[in-house]
Amino acid sequence: MKGSSLTLKRGTLVKNIRLTNSAGEIEGRAGGSTMVLKTEFLKKA
Incomplete structure (x- = not known):
């Protein structure tokens, strides 16, 4: 990931998903x- 020391790989589970003001981004x-x-x-699982 750009700007982060953490590297997310394919298949990483994202929890506590929230919408942001931008339609193209989630938190x-x-x-x-x-x-x-x-x-x-x-990708939605």
Whole structure:
């Protein structure tokens, strides 16, 4: 991930998902920290 020391790999589970003001981003908890993720790289499981 850009701007973070944490590397998320394919298949990483994201919990506590919340919507943000931007339609293309969500906020979620992955790898022990809260981060903003772009929806174009996510897949609903």
